[in-house]
Amino acid sequence: MRLVPTAEQDRFAAVLHDLLSAADVPAVAERWAQGDAAPGRAVWSRLADAGVAGLAVPERWGGTDAGAADLVIAAEELGHHAVPGPVAETLAAVPALLLALGDDRLCDKWLPELAAGRVVAALAAPPWLPYATDAHAADLVLLAGDDAVRLARTGAAHASMDYTRRLFEVSPGGVLATGPDAAAAVARALDLGVLAAAAQLLGAGCALLEAAVAHARTRVQFGRPIGRFQAVQHKLAEVAVALEFARPLLHAAAVTVGSADTAARDVSAAKVACGSAAHQAARAALQVHGAIGYTREHGLGRWLTKVRVLTLTWGTAAQHRARVMAELTR
């Protein structure tokens, strides 16, 4: 049994952290928000060079088939830097979906492009994903339902409270697969997407806690750093505990997602715990920062709003709790 990352996985995370720290993600996100996807695509391409885009793609299609443990490590790092775009879709759900459909023509066409970082994919899968996120910047847009997987035609666009996101209504296009096998493939793909979203939430939560701690150490009020006030200390301590105990659930779900009959239960538990911890981190970070954190120019808002939309999509907490109970009492 081993539930902590290997030294190699720690190095992988460190490489991604350095890459994203150097990439000026805040500026990239600003351009992305303005509709200019080019800098974001460039970052994605560099992440692909580091092996991120091919984690869920088998070697025969140019990926590394690394497994869910590496996937959550990468997704946590992307969440830590609040990387814009359909991350969980492109990194996890869509490759898993194409693979699970078992159609070699589809795999031959799309998987090498995804693994190379040349294709960004969006996905609508009601009710968990009613819209296709950032379909304007995607090369492949899919619509997954209980009965079929289709190419999606994109319609009207909506703004999100995460100002870097744009949400597209979709209508059914050409059918890629139907029947029970397609439904099973969708279920598996969504579980991987949920896992990646949970990892993003955990990473964003950690980033918010780090920002709050850094601010509390230096911001002086009433003649002393606010981090010396017990009310501030206790709020941040509770966030630290929540994040610390969410991570092992995420890693355990990464172990069971591929095979065990507890996969659905474990993935849902991880989403609830990571979402709850990240939400707690967001509230605490804004409170500790005060008004400066509420401004667009400070940048804290990129994490605050991304945490909120990620807790609402890929299944709400209520939907995942219902699924956990259904699995427990099956």
Place this chain on the structure above:
Amino acid sequence: MNLDLDAAACAFRDEVRDWLAANVPAGRLPSVDTPQGDAAHRAWERRLADAGLAVVSWPLEYGGRAVPPLHALLFEEEYHAAGAPARIGQNGLFLLAPTLLRHGTPAQRDRILPPMVRADEVWAQAWSEPEAGSDLAAIRSRGRRTDGGWLLSGQKTWSSRAAVADRAFGLFRTDPQASRHRGLTCVMFDLRAPGVTVRPIRQLDGDPGFAEIFLDDVFVPDSDVIGEPGDGWRVAMSTAGHERGQTLRSPGRFLAAAERLVALWRSGDGRDAATRNRVVDAWIGAQAYRMHTFAALDAPAGPFAASATKLFWSELDVALHETALDVLGARAETDAAWTDGYLFALAGPIYAGTNEVHRGIVAERMLGLPREVAR
């Protein structure tokens, strides 16, 4: 990452499961803190000891199995899943013994551990004092040097198990000139020695779970001092680490309680979504604690991680039991198993350092926030 158990772990788990299935008493034993319960629990401890299952992680020479930590966690999971009795010896087994194994002499270990394993000697912990609860460094009870040992005087309070225990261990100020953390000595003493008066205190649940201990020139020989005189703070902190960490509050207990909560939910009526969500959150919390403990096997936690763990399990315990009472509704009042568990859980955020103290430790020592007060 993986959750695989090797053949040895599986075999050990199965052996424990089979033995418990054949040996766990039917029905609940009387409370460990009553005279009838005391006898029944000591008999149970002897049965465990005879099977070599009293403390599986201990060295062979003291009646353990010398199993790795993972096996000890599996033992706890099986123990609680089987509904086996609470451990009357827990203060000795899980607090004093690890301290002796680390700081004690071979002679102390040979003399104290065997009767502890068989519950022939039950131990109480005597940390707190009227002026020193979570602030242990404020201890005033004294030890005065005398020929061949020390004379203990003062008052201890909230001493768990002291009403039924045979012996106790605690901190005494042996150098009144030294500053708060210095000049303390860790001492074991006999609760029936001349000069000792034990006054049981009834807890919220009605049982004398703790007691006041009055000491009036109680003689203890040098051989009952743990570590060096004056080094008691360091010795006590390693014990406190065990208390705040997982040994006393193994995930197995929370897992078993969470499973019972889910079953309660399933069998109940009036199953609204809000309560269901709380049941699920309690179950998720127990799983998180379990996985966190498994992860810690491969990534030894920092010295202050025990504070985060204590915060997590104590709050989880309250939430879990409060949820069970709400699921039961008005019927909860007469459900002794859940109400006893609830009242027990209420103590968690108070003892072993209050949760406010631990939030301060997490904030300052783990997160690196500036000190709130001089400590």
